[in-house]
Amino acid sequence: MLRSMYSGISGLRNFQTKLDVIGNNIANVNTYGFKKGRTIFKDLISQTVAGASAPGDARGGVNPKQVGLGSQIAAIDTLHTGGSTQFTGNTLDLAVAGDGFFQVMQGNETMYTRAGNFYMDSSGDIVDGDGRYVQGESGKITIPTTASSMSVGQDGTVYFVDLPQGGAAKIAAAEVALKGPAKTFEPFETALKDAEIVLKTNKADFKAAEVAWKKAAAGDQSIPAVKDATDAALLVKDAEAAKITAAEVKVVEAQLAYDGAKPAYDKAKNDFDKVMSDNKATLQEAGQIQMAKFSNPGGLEKTGGNLFRETANSGEVLTGVALQQGFGKVESGFLEMSNVDLAEEFTEMIVAQRGFQANTRIITTSDEILQELVNLKR
Structure with a gap:
């Protein structure tokens, strides 16, 4: 009885985790560049009641007899499928069509993001919403504050129209x-x-x-x-x-x-x-946005603020520019939306809810059976 009760408890914990992941996905359905999570279960160790035996001359083989002890979380994956793009018309709203990440500096650490809602600060530097510098091939990208207009090419090159120096x-x-x-x-x-x-x-x-x-x-x-x-x-x-x-x-x-x-x-x-x-006034280049990619983007660590951090299992960062092999292209005037599918998330929520309810039934049923055993002595 206790085994089935603890199996039910493990199921409750796991489905609660699954609901937490689903809730986070739904909460970020309109977050630019967000990548949804997915919960994967696996079974716990099984207790062997009787081992397997090989077939003999007079009798065939016997399979092992095992009782499972519950489930556990196998993985919480981050799915880096592309989200749909939304047109904004703003020059510094950038979306990556394909693989690759933008790079921003958080102190001395390089962080990675798919959210391309960038801005120009009072010094003319291109930054994200929290003031982190967007990285180009030669460091941060600065546009003269006297520039009359600017644009961003599909290869990430930032152009501006301004007078020559001096x-x-x-x-x-x-x-x-x-x-x-x-x-x-x-x-x-x-x-x-x-x-x-x-x-x-x-x-x-x-x-x-x-x-x-x-x-x-x-x-x-x-x-x-x-x-x-x-x-x-x-x-x-x-x-x-x-x-x-x-x-x-x-x-x-x-x-x-x-x-x-x-x-x-x-x-x-x-x-x-x-x-x-x-x-x-002539068309000039301010710099080219540098892109990054990883052999295992699912191994990146989410740090909040639409940012990812390199980990031991993400693979070493590879840098390049858009339109090169594997780095996608930059679309100016667009933003990448979340890749959360509400229909899928609501379906998974129903499955998780029913799974949670079923595990509670295991616990209540085990409790009732234990109650019957206690009632034998009266």
């Missing part, structure tokens, strides 16, 4: 050098434009006065009023002609001043344009 300082110096000549030149340019506008206006006014004079002159000059109107129109036309002459003088004076200041301005502007041309 370009901002050269542009600032060129702007200062242009400011003086431009300040001197702009009044002359404005004065010339204004004088040309006045001349154009005066010419238009003269043309209108000339038309009015010709119209008046076409009338009957023997009539005093017509003759007076013609004389008045002529005076207006002559006055407008005088204005044109004065405006032309202003244009010539403004043009001379403009021509005198323009060479210095042109030189400064050409120098500025050359500096701008030599320091255009």
